[in-house]
Amino acid sequence: MTTAIGPKNLLERYEAYRIRRWLVREKQIAGMLPGWRTTRRRRALVITVVAALTLIFVAGVLCAFGLEWAALLGGAGALIFLPSWVMVRIVADSQDNAPAETLDELELARRETARSLGLTITQVLSVFPMMYLVWSGALFPETDAFRTAYAGGVMILATLLAGGCAPAMILAWTRSDPEPEN
Template structure:
């Protein structure tokens, strides 16, 4: 008898390991935050996450104009973002990062669509901080380099996080309410 059921390549073994790890994680988060799994509450978490990312980007813009206190605003935004983002992932069942083997056809299609939108969001939004960094260096060579780098870095971080978080936020926003238990 051959061991055809067992993965043979490194990639196959990693894929199988990832599925096993995912199933354990899925069981861990399945019962978490039951009161936050309604459509209204999930959407509230998504709005809070977007607002925190927007505030982080705004902090970068304000720092670009020399307002040093805006760095505190960015820190506050990060403190709001982290728990909100964690909660979004939990109530969306973290399907944005689920292995393909654990999803049915509809969930797979929804995940791929959300990932595609996330990539588009990343590409569109990242243009702004990159152009700021390029043009500020070219047009204002005597500007404070550390302030320019910090401001551009915060703006870039906010845009990359927005694009990276977009798939989970899209899935959380569009997911239907859980079926009531009998």
């Protein structure tokens, strides 16, 4: 009888691959953006991400009222969001999606709390654009269907991004300053 050494099933092999990939990525980002790893700078990045997502959401609301130029605001929000979001993930050491085996007990507890809050944020914020999409067609059938769908889609995109980004933003906001190297 032969026994396999190492992971046996597909899920175990994938998890082992994920751990190896995350450890490589952790080494790559460990020295990146050292000046942005202070509490003040991390919080500024989180505020920038929140402002960009708010701008995207507001663009959706303005488009719902027929202001076509507001789509440019959504584009500007996306241009602000992308680099600031990447920076937040780097300074938070991507712990929001780290495999559990790579975190200690405290880091794992913080990550799980942040993920739980992220899910709550997603559920709460997504209700409003969903209600808009469901009820706008029923209550105002004369409105432009394309405009309604676009505006609702932009608002839902902003709320889903907010909830999905929330764990990393929470971890970046609450993390203590790194120990000074001697």
